[in-house]
Amino acid sequence: MRRFIEVIGELGLRDFPLVGGPFTWIGGLNSQATSRLDRFLISNPWEDHFSAITQSALPHLVSDHSPIVLEAGGFSSGKSPFRLKNMWLKLDGFKDLVSWWNDYSVEGYSSHYIAEKLKALKKDLKNRNKEVVGNVSFNRAEAFSRLQQWEAKENENPLTPGDVEAKNLALEDYKKWALLEETSWRQKSREIWLKEGDKNTKYFHKMANAKARRNFLSKIKVNGVNLSSLEDIKEGVCRAYQSLLSDFRDWRPSINGLSFKELGEGLASSLEVMFSEEEIFAALSSFCGDKALGPDGFTMAFWLFCWDVVKPEILGLFREFYLHGTFQRSLNSTFLLLIPKKEGTEDLRDFRPINLVGSLYKLLAKVLANRLKSVMGEVISDSQHAFVHGRQILDVVLIANEAFDFRLKGNNLGLLLKMDIEKAFDHVKWDFLMDVMSKMGFGHRWIKWMNWCCSTTTFSILINGSPSGFFRSSRGLRQGDPLSPYLFLFAMEALSQLLSCARNGGFISGFRVGGRGREGLLVSHLLFADDTLIFCDAEADRLQYLSWTFMWFEAISGLKVNLNKKEAIPMGEDIPMETLASVLGCKIGSLPTTYLGLPLGAPYKSTRVWDAVEERFRKRLSLWKRQYLSKGGRLTLLKSTLSNLPTYFLSLFVIPKKVCARLEKIQRDFLWGGGALENKPHLVSWKAICATKKEGGLGIRSLCTFNKALLGKWLWRFTNENESLWKQIISRDDTRVKFWKDLWCGNQALEEAFPILFNLSVNKEGWVVEAWEEDEVGEAGDFVLIGTLMIGRWEK
Template sequence: MASAHRRHNAMDRIKVNGEWLVEEQEVREGVVNSFQQLLTEDMGWQADIGSIPVGCISLQEAKSLETPFAENEIHSALMEMNGDKAPGPDGFTVAFWQDAWDFAKEEIMEMFKEFHEHSSFVKSLNNTFLVLIPKKSGAENLGDFRPISLVGGLYKLLAKVLANRLKKVIGKVVSIAQNAFEKGRQILDASLIANEVIDSWQKRKEKGLICKLDIEKAYDSINWKFLMKVLQKMGFGPKWMGWMWSCVSSAKFSILVNGVPAGFFPSTRGLRQGDPLSPYLFVMGMEVLDVLIRRAVEGGYLSGCNIRGGSRTSLNISHLFFADDTIVFCEASKEQVSHLSWILFWFEAASGLRINLAKSEIIPIGDVEDILELAAELGGRVGSLPSHYLGLPLGVPNRATSMWDGVEERIRRRLALWKRQYISKGGRITLIKSTLASLPIYKLSIFRMPKSVAKRVEKTQRDFLWGGGNLEGKWIWRFACEKNNFWNQVITTKYGQEDYGWRPKKVRGAAGVGVWKEIMKESDWCWENLAFIDGKGSKIKFWKDRWCTDIPLSQCFNQLFVLAVHRDATIEEMWDQDSGQGDWKLVFVRDFNDWEMDMVGELLHTLRGYRPSLEDDSVVWRQGRNGIFKIKEAYRLLDKPNVTVFPARRIWVDRVPTKVCFFAWEATWGKVLTLDRLQLRGVHLPNCCFLCGCEEENVNHILLHCIVTRALWDIIFGLIDVKWVLPETVKETLISWRGSFVGKKRKKI
């Protein structure tokens, strides 16, 4: 298998700068020279970013980044790392250092102490292998390969510790328009916002432009001095900046060509894909472009798109970033495209990041007559909707089935490969669960699959075997919890919110291309499985929300709720702080009858121990152990069993081989090919049990009631000291397998 992969990925020839290199030595030299040139800084004019206002961390936060490294901090970072990643030039994987921690921790701590005091380490630790991964099948040009850095284990540990510190403060300096590498932000957020922007433009019948920009060799071409200026403006201290400079500038590279290192050279620009620090440094560099676009919007040079809902509030969205994937929204005018072009030119002069015009495109919204002229002004090509952004559909009507064609085609391609082989039913189930079922998950995280598509996918899987609502629900959970995220602000502005901001309002009007209306179809079941933890109580309804019981008090004590005066009051409003140590203000429209007093007492008993505090109200997921929404738990909730009792949990057991589970499943349904079923299929054989020779063979006889089988059952029952009469069928046996004898002895057997 390894030899086959090596032959498949062999670089026998390569096209560099339009010229084919065939000889082995030519290929090695050509690849090395190209990357050496790519990672060498151009000595040209560099724009000054001194007047650009970026976010800044506090002096206290800057000092906290420079504190001495603690042993538990380093060990924790080491254990977080994936030990199976390929090693760097030193040959030691992270797994080695994890296993050798007790033996090597003193030397590792000494290395960190040296780095803290002198901002340096042994230079050989930062030697790097560059491995070239094909971006597509049949890659020929050098540009068709993605360079991934294999750094040494100890340097990766150092960078991981620094990255863990950096990500604690990066939210202070990176704007909400950047959706990458910041806790609480996801790649799906940008896709959701982009589709809602297009939906707003189309429903208002306004013209606009979407500029999808691709940054050429983004990580490899960013200027180090530019990064240091950005860090300085963001308030990072001199020691931290010295650490960053040491990490990025001390690297030396060898290129792995057909598994053999070629060349050994330093670099003067760029960040390494594979270095834990690189993503965070890159998004901080992109913050300069974010500021430039925001200032252009404030000055009226770019307009963006104004999201408006039922209220008078509006929210302007001019751009979205996910690492180097950039999308800009502007007016369909030559002036605005020209201003954007100048912004990109200035940003390139400052940072070294150049827009790849061949891969960038300008997409018109509405009838834009001079679109070719606008594309020429920017330098990109003309695109159209529907398109793709971050691997997800952009501008596709959310009920269109065509967006799922790619998923269905990928499933069919996988099946075409598997059908060439003989695979048992147990093996087929394993492939369906491990591979086919996961193919649509990324798209299902934001788009609802139409029933017609779901039926086709299920039929494809069934055909292979025999011859999604839980993902959208997470958005409802996130809306209640993540109030400061950009996507939440977009949805709140466009559609509004209710219940003190815990949930969005229902979406009304035509479907369009916005995805939120479809997501809201999954809101009810998710909301029913959320509960509140009372703090101040200012955002929780006393009667109508779940906070002290599994169901709202209005349902627990319906007769009292009908009599309540303040049915929509919050917990805070129902609490009388002036009454001694505080008490509940329960006001009803009339006095209680004698038979209602027990109910009042039960209500007061329920409320005992609950009182408002100074903390904020919060929401929890009721189906999980720690109160956090989990896709797996939501799936189990939605995957309700059939009305017919079926012993699924006694058949599909994790520790039992799949083929054994599948046999038990077939036996439960009476589908095992015993002699009676073979006769039904036209096989002419006498039906006589091969074990006892007395009775006709069927699944219940051969597994339960045959005298030979009964002898085996008697042995098992004797081992666990149980007397039990076996039921008539296999299904009844599995359903009944939960008597008083079910315990440790049975589990051991």
């Protein structure tokens, strides 16, 4: 199968998403077997002729195969909102045009002042675009035609000095329009990893069209009803999200019984100081200028480019927010964009809502988020690892695998419960969120700021690029708002505290990890945002208490466990899983499984766990892409892919040599061309390619060497992160800790604390486990140096 996929890629053929269901064949006993056997494969030249291509499965009326239909045409949509094009920033005199807004006559508060100026500036920019820019592709073609005319004339007769100057002007004109066109398509494609000016316009064009196809809605299912007309789709989607984001003000229990970690008074006050110009400009500089645009239509690149012109108005906006805790409500409007979670999806529940907030609000929220980020570690428990400085996603997987291994070694039955939250950001109750922050010790002014940022939100839904509907929300957080990840952690902290209370009260259990007997660290749950992993005994009573904990969390926060993704995984045999799963209302899983995209309970040397990495690697470096990229673009994509895709695995597992060889072959074929169907020579050895640029190479990292470097980072972290949860667990595993040289007893290695004993030792590399002697029962013990390998008996 791998060979078949390679041939498809080498031929430059692509399989488009299937609309109408994931399968085209149903058969087997009682029609229980399903598969995707039928498909159209599209070539690049054919795809370039059409902007909209859909592949649909029809009902199978006669055969056990579904008929499939390929449709191609253009996109139909309504009026598009204003969108500033970053290519305008490259035009001579653009900043002078922006400076006109000092002449706009507007009165009122600072936020109203700047909002009205933006409206007036939009009109001027639209007129300027029509008069000066026009159709960029047409202008580039015209400039190229003039350049060709001069070259044809030069081939016939020598050019005069005046003609040479005219030809050079034509060349510069062509370069200008070519760069503007490339900049425009790069912004539309969102392929921000690749820089402009490297002649990759065709690639940007192709990726922009692919993105438009992926997000195009020709039909959708809302609450079980199929909608196909554009007006029905707009009305149905808007009504569904208006209901989803509305809080019906049901009774909510108090959270006074929960205890949270609290901010000190000094830290709480530091969040509420006046905003400085340096702080605002640093936040503005951290944005990518080519991200998708919100309702105001202005990119962050615009504000950075025109900072010296617009700075007084922006500082006035921040001053108003600091003094009054408010700003013009129109600045907090939002476009809600639906992104399909998987190919060929039709149900509204399978779309991910991404919120495109206005640029000025985004800047304000970023400044607030930067402040909030600095104190998250003070109020978030060790069980949570997302968006907290010093904690990493890899820590969660490492701890989970350690807990799994210790449980199996002890031959104890247990359950792993994987779950996440249904419509996580959309269901958060604002009053609950403010209560949590109050319990954590945040100041009154800060809570007022957060409440205004949440409660003044308005929405329009982007359907095929055109905004539809307009409504306010009364609950929920926005994916795309810089503040939302941190505020959501506060909501999940309530779940963490509920689970901790249930564990401390003996109602639910956890797994003891590391150490011996009762000295191990008790781990009951791990969270990364809403991805939750719970460790418990395989007992119905424990699971019933756990179920009540979830119900209580839903009552106080509005957040509900996603039943479709809740999965109970048995650890051990003879566990009555059907009975236990019915208590929680969840599915039954099995080991090995995955958590946060990494394997859990799988043999770490198995090559099979790397199949998903190889598949994503192959898709990212598809051979069809190299046709549209310059050599510099190919090199950039190679480096980008290596930094994004396998790094996750390489940081925790040793890559098998077979897997490394297959991945490097994909890289070589992408850089040089080739494969089984096109036998192109690779002119330079891969070892030379991976050398640094100073050594004559291209600086591509060798996967095996990179793997060793990433694994080596754990040694540095082990030395420097004394308070982290993962280190506490690793340190308690005495089979992996050196008795004399590791920091496992206090803040100093024993070889430094007791140098005389260390010099007497006959096993200076010995492990902690070698110095432990259990009692007769095996439940307790003590460290015994004499008689162990640490100090010989003759030295007594």
